[in-house]
Structures are given as structure tokens and as C-alpha cells.
Amino acid sequence: MALAVQSFFHAPTGTWSHVAHAGGDAVVVDPVLDFDAASGRIGTDSARVLLEYLSQQGLRLRHVLETHAHADHLSAAAFLRIRTGAPVAIGSGIRSVQAHFAPLFGWDPGDAALHDAFDTLLGDGDVLQAGALRIEVMALPGHTADSLGYRIGDNVFVGDTLFAPDIGTARCDFPGGDCQALYRSIHRLHSLPGDTLLWLCHDYPPAGRERRASVSVAESARDNRMLAADTPEEAFVAARRARDAGLPAPQLLYPALQVNIRGGRLPPAEAGGRRYLRTPLRVEGDADGLG
Ligand SMILES: [Fe+2]
DSSP, X not given: OOOEEEEEEETTTTEEEEEEEETTEEEEESOEEEEETTTTEEEOHHHHHHHHHHHHTTOEEEEEEOSSOOSSSEEOHHHHHHHHOOOEEEETTHHHHHHHHGGGGTOOTTOHHHHTSOSEEEOTTOEEEETTXXXXXXXXTTSXXXXXXXXXXXXXXXXXXXXXXXXOBOOOOSTTOOHHHHHHHHHHHHTSOTTXXXXXXXXXXXXXXXXXXXXXXXXXXXHOSSOOTTOOHHHHHHHXXXXXXXXXXXXXXXXXXXXXXXXTOOOOOOTTSOOOOOOOOOOOGGGGGGO
């Protein structure tokens, strides 16, 4: 049964969400909440577009799939779960991401809101049956410890592991990131049959280029500017480390992790009923005396 993929671009964060379906059964990969950091506004317009597509096509949403705990956008997984009842899956490496970030936000890593944030924790080689869809799980560590690829026939949803060939690969400087692991994960993808389609989580197209939701294994292995099939590991690791050293923290790092390690749920309301997202401060130099 042929897999159909419809991709939706969230322009403010450069994120692709994908709806993959066959035989009336669907999964959504990496849905996005709308969030304006300046005003604190959170909305579901983009996620409702996914629901409308599912409804128009007469599809049953069987699972929401997160490729990893994202640091650059807020996940709409919980919203889709509430609206459809579909369970939410992520890599079992989410536990280490939760353990790292929970204390930064003043949360107990054993908090039930974290422990129960996802319905399905997956590891390499697991098979998820989502109605008619048979999904093979590929652990793709490197960008984060919990990064997964979801392989459905000759399609793989690769998260941030790879970008379009002219953009390159994911950064590896987040907690749990590992350049050597990313090198191996990308080689694993590049060793798949050449006509396999790799579906991307982001695109940041330069002026004059159409944005791209996918790339074939053959094209990626031939043309990826950071890691083509003949790039030696040492060269990749050195170049990746040098590039990461100059990258700023993602603008939505703390808002995103605060929501995403909870499966897309917002932090609980505080006294007065208002919800807050926290920014842990890094107090440097003389600022230390300001407390
Ligand atoms: Fe990411």
C-alpha cells in the first residue's frame, strides 16, 4: 500500500510537520503550536490545519510521532492527543532529556507530569503498528540523545538529523548531543536504498530556492555540504564542532523544552491562575551581586 505524505510548513520556526497516511490510517510527525515569545501568546491555528486535513481526507489519526524533544518550537502533540485521542510517541532517550532539563525549571525529574508525558517510548528496532501503517523505529542519536527516525516503507522521517543538502546537518552541542554519534546516524541513513525519501523536520531555504520537505538518500549522500558519503569522520566532527561553537542558543530553547518534555502540555497554572514559562538565568561577573 503506497504511503501518502502531506507536509505543512510552520514559517515562524521553519518547521515541517508531516501527515503520513495509507488505507485511511494516519500518523502526524512533529506538530507545532503557535507561540509568540514577545507577547506570550500560544495558539493552535497551525495544529488545527493538520486536524482539518485529517478530517477532509477522512483519516484516522493513529499516533502522533515526535522525532525528538525539540528546542526550537513548541509541540502540538498534547493538543492533537486531546482532540483525537491518538497516543504520543517519542524516543526512550527523552528520559535523559527530562532529567537534564527538569531541575533547570525547578521540577522534580520524577514528577508524574514528566513521567507520564508520553504514551509510547520507543527504541531502535521497535515496530509500531499504527492501523495499516507499519513503522520501523531507527535510533538516530547525535543531535539529541532521544532522536529517532520513523521508517515507513521507503520513507524515513529523520527529525533534525539531516537537512536539505545545501543546509547540512543538525547541531550537536545540546546536552546529550554527540558529533560522532551523528556521523554514524547519518551514515546509517545514507546506507538505505538510494530512492528512499528522507522527510525533514526543518528547512531554512536561501533566497531563490523553494523550501524542501524531503530529499532522497542518493541526493543527500552525494550532495550534503557537511557530510556526504565520502566525508571522513574526523573531518566532519572537527567542522561540526567549529560550527557549533559559533551558534547562539535557539531563541525558543527554554520555552520549547519546558513544554516539549511534558509532551506538549503547558506548565501548571500558578497562584492567580496564570501560566508562566521560565528562563533560567546565567548570572555572570558583576551581575552576581544583583540578587
Ligand atoms: Fe531539534
